[in-house]
Amino acid sequence: xxxxxxxxxxxxxxxxxxxxxxxxxxxxxxxxxxxxxxxxxxxxxxxxxxxxxxxxxxxxxxxxxxxxxxxxxxxxxxxxxxxxxxxxxxxxxxxxxxxxxxxxxxxxxxxxxxxxxxxxxxxxxxxxxxxxxxxxxxxxxxxxxxxxxxxxxxxxxxxxxxxxxxxxxxxxxxxxxxxxxxxxxxxxxxxxxxxxxxxxxxxxxxxxxxxxxxxxxxxxxxxxxxxxxxxxxxxxxxxxx
Amino acid sequence: xxxxxxxxxxxxxxxxxxxxxxxxxxxxxxxxxxxxxxxxxxxxxxxxxxxxxxxxxxxxxxxxxxxxxxxxxxxxxxxxxxxxxxxxxxxxxxxxxxxxxxxxxxxxxxxxxxxxxxxxxxxxxxxxxxxxxxxxxxxxxxxxxxxxxxxxxxxxxxxxxxxxxxxxxxxxxxxxxxxxxxxxxxxxxxxxxxxxxxxxxxxxxxxxxxxxxxxxxxxxxxxxxxxxxxxxxxxxxxxxxxxxxxxx
Numbered sequence: 281x282x283x284x285x286x287x288x289x290x291x292x293x294x295x296x297x298x299x300x301x302x303x304x305x306x307x308x309x310x311x312x313x314x315x316x317x318x319x320x321x322x323x324x325x326x327x328x329x330x331x332x333x334x335x336x337x338x339x340x341x342x343x344x345x346x347x348x349x350x351x352x353x354x355x356x357x358x359x360x361x362x363x364x365x366x367x368x369x370x371x372x373x374x375x376x377x378x379x380x381x382x383x384x385x386x387x388x389x390x391x392x393x394x395x396x397x398x399x400x401x402x403x404x405x406x407x408x409x410x411x412x413x414x415x416x417x418x419x420x421x422x423x424x425x426x427x428x429x430x431x432x433x434x435x436x437x438x439x440x441x442x443x444x445x446x447x448x449x450x451x452x453x454x455x456x457x458x459x460x461x462x463x464x465x466x467x468x469x470x471x472x473x474x475x476x477x478x479x480x481x482x483x484x485x486x487x488x489x490x491x492x493x494x495x496x497x498x499x500x501x502x503x504x505x506x507x508x509x510x511x512x513x514x515x516x517x518x519x520x521x
Numbered sequence: 522x523x524x525x526x527x528x529x530x531x532x533x534x535x536x537x538x539x540x541x542x543x544x545x546x547x548x549x550x551x552x553x554x555x556x557x558x559x560x561x562x563x564x565x566x567x568x569x570x571x572x573x574x575x576x577x578x579x580x581x582x583x584x585x586x587x588x589x590x591x592x593x594x595x596x597x598x599x600x601x602x603x604x605x606x607x608x609x610x611x612x613x614x615x616x617x618x619x620x621x622x623x624x625x626x627x628x629x630x631x632x633x634x635x636x637x638x639x640x641x642x643x644x645x646x647x648x649x650x651x652x653x654x655x656x657x658x659x660x661x662x663x664x665x666x667x668x669x670x671x672x673x674x675x676x677x678x679x680x681x682x683x684x685x686x687x688x689x690x691x692x693x694x695x696x697x698x699x700x701x702x703x704x705x706x707x708x709x710x711x712x713x714x715x716x717x718x719x720x721x722x723x724x725x726x727x728x729x730x731x732x733x734x735x736x737x738x739x740x741x742x743x744x745x746x747x748x749x750x751x752x753x754x755x756x757x758x759x760x761x762x763x764x765x766x767x768x769x
Contacts, residue, residue: 446681450674454664463660464678467653470646471688500688507684515677518598521670 289386293394315360323417350481365444369452392516396445435501442508475500543736546729553722566634576626578730586616594679606672611741620652647690654682
């Protein structure tokens with residue numbers, strides 16, 4: 281199969297998924313509503329923005345409460361993402377169209393890429409709303425380092441959608457679809473989210489990036505992305521039948 | 522056409538011998554642990570250090586089990602032969618048991634020696650993630666009904682899990698190194714200071730646990746075969762109720 285054909289057909293599948301979503305609005309609005317509700321709850325449970333930056337003493341030194349905000353941000357992204365990814369094959373399943381999808385003369389890796397790109401669009405849209413909301417609610421000062429946050433977000437998303445799409449396709453074939461996805465995906469996603477939190481927690485307090493630490497964490501993210509995009513593309517041949 | 526092996530088949534005899542060997546060597550290992558091996562220094566936990574003769578072999582066998590899951594998963598996806606799937610499933614179950622043992626014995630030793638039950642260091646965290654991954658694997662197997670589909674889905678998780686663990690290990694390693702919180706943990710195997718009797722005890726214990734592992738695996742695989750046969754008989758009876766009327 282030639283490359284242009286692969287790209288073209290995958291792009292058609294992505295367009296199909298996004299068009300279905302644009303008309304049905306079954307996936308993105310629930311993700312957004314969930315992410316917003318969680319942010320609201322966090323805003324209520326955390327101390328007010330003036331006290332967020334104040335140092336609190338802990339064993340081994342002092343930290344500011346704002347240090348945990350990056351953790352909350354990524355946890356919210358993670359859970360909102362899993363809610364959406366669980367619906368990866370839901371449209372086809374509801375309409376009994378899985379067989380027609382599999383009849384598309386396209387390598388399974390192309391199907392994986394198409395589904396992953398659609399999921400990427402959803403999670404990026406959620407983050408597009410969530411990041412400004414977090415900055416507003418928690419009085420985050422991103423300053424000039426906002427582009428670092430965007431770069432980290434892109435790298436996190438690639439690995440996240442690779443794992444999420446692969447496991448969602450497995451979960452879709454079991455009896456308890458929504459239940460099994462987080463059980464499988466959360467342990468696998470540990471490295472991405474540790475790296476994301478580590479890379480962004482300093483940004484939120486107006487600090488720059490530590491060059492040495494940054495290189496290591498970007499390394500983790502890139503390694504994870506490459507490994508899981510490859511595994512996903514290869515394993516999809518067996519994941520969908 | 523598969524026929525069920527009678528109870529006294531050479532296969533089941535071999536399993537029985539393996540079981541006897543496993544339990545005899547476990548008994549020897551227990552005696553060695555408490556009689557031959559000398560008490561460790563206080564820094565290593567004194568008497569409590571003997572738990573390592575259980576802890577370390579369990580950890581190694583857990584790794585072995587998940588390596589078997591990985592290899593058998595690939596073999597299953599390539600050949601679609603039920604025996605690979607059964608072996609992967611059996612190894613995963615036993616691997617989770619041994620990992621649980623590791624996660625229980627570790628903190629029992631760590632509490633008095635480190636002063637804490639748990640540290641988020643690379644080895645502890647990746648062991649916990651390993652445990653969670655394969656618990657998820659077993660959940661997936663439990664929640665899917667069609668056997669050939671279950672094997673296929675589980676095989677993918679078995680493969681992905683095996684690739685994930687090294688990444689978890691290294692990421693957490695960096696994480697801890699960048700943020701040293703609390704006391705630094707020396708690698709438990711590195712400065713164990715085992716003398717001759719302790720090393721012999723350790724290797725006898727490792728052999729005993731390996732035999733135990735092999736025996737459990739053989740038992741679990743045989744159980745799986747019997748389950749398959751029971752399912753076959755059931756399916757056959759369901760398919761031909763008229764041909765075989767129940768005797769009155």
